[in-house]
Amino acid sequence: MQQARVTNPPPSVSLLTVPILPTLLRFAAPNMMAMLATALAAMAETAYVGRLGVVSLAGMALVFPFVMLQQMLSAGAMGGGVSSAISRALGAGDDERADALALHAVLIGVVAGTGGLVLMLALGPSLYAALGGRGQALEQAAAYSAVVFLALPAMWVMNMCASILRGAGNMRVPSATLLLAAAVQVMVSGAWGLGWLGLPRLGMAGVAMGQVVACLGGAVVLCSYLTSSRSRVRLRLRGTPLQSGLFRDILRIGALACLSPLQTVLTILVLTGLVSRVGTTALAGFGIGTRLEFLLVPMAFAVGVASVPLVGMAIGAGQAARARRVAWVAAAVAFGGLGLLGLVLALNPDIWSALFTSDAAVRAAAGSYFQWVAPAYGLFGAGLCLYFSSLSAGHAGGPVLAGTLRLAVVAVGGWLLSRAQPEPWAMFALAGAGMAVYGLSMAWFVHRTPWARVAHSPQR
Secondary structure (H helix, E strand, C coil): CCCCCCCCCCHHHHHCCCCHHHHHHHHHHHHHHHHHHHHHHHHHHHHHHHHHCHHHHHHHHHHHHHHHHHHHHHHHHHHHHHHHHHHHHHHCCCHHHHHHHHHHHHHHHHHHHHHHHHHHHHHHHHHHHHCCCCHHHHHHHHHHHHHHHHHHHHHHHHHHHHHHHHHCCCCHHHHHHHHHHHHHHHHHHHHHHHCHHHCCCCCHHHHHHHHHHHHHHHHHHHHHHHCCCCCCCCCCCCCCCCCHHHHHHHHHHHHHHCHHHHHHHHHHHHHHHHHHHHCHHHHHHHHHHHHHHHHHHHHHHHHHHHHHHHHHHHHHCCCHHHHHHHHHHHHHHHHHHHHHHHHHHHHCCHHHHCCCCCCHHHHHHHHHHHHHHHHHHHHHHHHHHHHHHHHHCCCCHHHHHHHHHHHHHHHHHHHHHHCCCCCHHHHHHHHHHHHHHHHHHHHHHHHHCCHHHHHCCCCC
């Protein structure tokens, strides 16, 4: 690669000197809106499937964890590796490297998305059957799966492009694109799934088409922006030689970070299995409680992603102390916001559970869940923010170890409790303990990891 070029005016330099807290909040606001819109689109899609019948809901439930896994892998894990590499290159003043990394990131997205598509089309029905899918529920899962996973290549490319822009400090364009994609998903899913506007009622396949169209449109918009002169980082499809070192720079963080979503999904599956043994009422209360986390995680995600360019550029510029300050401020914001929400829910859980059921026993179970789990929301949110800061600093080992500790607490604790025929509150307490362990261990790993080594490492 040619000698690094330093741009003028240098936006990365300004991010090395701006006040941390106001900048974090300014970056987090559009991310928050985009993440909430994405969550609401998923809820709307579930509502559409609910109108198709209980069997269709059961079928979607079999597929949904795998769709969410692909979202977490592309947007959070590998996306974190992309943003980390981009921001560190810009912080070092090497814009040419950042441009080249953009092309390598998009190619990783194409390969990973296509691989995921082939894998799910080949193994999907077998996986759903292994999860307990039978009869019409399995048929509905197969119908939904055959279409929704066609979105994977576009989903990966869209999230890679969004991560490139976020690594450069541009939060507005990817957030606006994701907002638009969520709106398109809601409209297309309803129109083709339920037969709005005189269109044929395609059922599960039609609902799934919403995600395909939304991801494809989002990928086109973001790729077009990155190839234009408006983007700080340019996606140059021609004249950029492929280099193994650039792939390694992304994958050494992103590939290892992909273990974290797998741990998260496995932890949820273990908890669900443990609670289901206690009884249907406890499982229903558990489901109401975990549904709130679909909104909590985007909130922490928004603040965590906002820290990425500030941390990465500081690391690239050799300012490890500033990078740490950004990480701790972001964690404090998440801890305060989610911790306050957790306190409110622990004291008055019916604020949330009454939205979903009027059954007194189920609401009592949900109340017990919040009393034991909600106090840990602050630590969990702080841990998620530190996850993104660690990836941006070039360290994925801590997040993976923290996820491993959480999984171990839940798995070992659940095994011990299951031998004693526990009350539901004990399982809920275990879930809260897992969240607390994750947050505390992430804080410990960030405190102990010598970020300065990354700050002075060579950029090639």
